[in-house]
Amino acid sequence: MRHQKKTVKLGRTAEHRKALLANQVCSLIEHQRIKTTLAKAKAVRPLAEKMVTLGKNGSLHARRTALAVLRQKDAVKKLFDDIAPRSAERKGGYTRIIKLGQRKSDSAPVAFLEWVDAAEVVVEEATPAEKGKKRKSAKTEAAPAAEKKSAGKAKKSEPNDEKKDAEE
Structure with missing residues (x-):
């Protein structure tokens, strides 16, 4: 029985799933918005929000913990220097999922995963x-x-x- 089991397996082994989620969070940090399947977006969201919470803490231990999960120094640096300070006054809900409909090739539900505070920055640039x-x-x-x-x-x-x- 699957009672009380929260992990979404995404059809992958534990190591593959962990690497996938870390890579998705790094892409989200780098590009501010990623386009992925709805199931992956829902799985990535809690990890991304935990990383922002670590970034808001700002301690050396928090930085090392984020580096252990994400495995990319430049992503951790951007997270702690740019994204976490931007979300300082927000208590949670740092990301949003925007549903885009079905993918043409396999009809998988697709969505954007983006930072809530990044929308203001993107509008100003373009x-x-x-x-x-x-x-x-x-x-x-x-x-x-x-x-x-x-x-x-x-x-x-x-x-x-x-x-x-x-x-x-």
């Missing part, structure tokens, strides 16, 4: 006006290039027409 300017400049550069190509083709076809006229 403003719509900057994106629009980049797109317009790419289109204007592409249009003259297309005109040059079509003009070159027209010139090549004209000499052939002259040769045909001369033969007749």
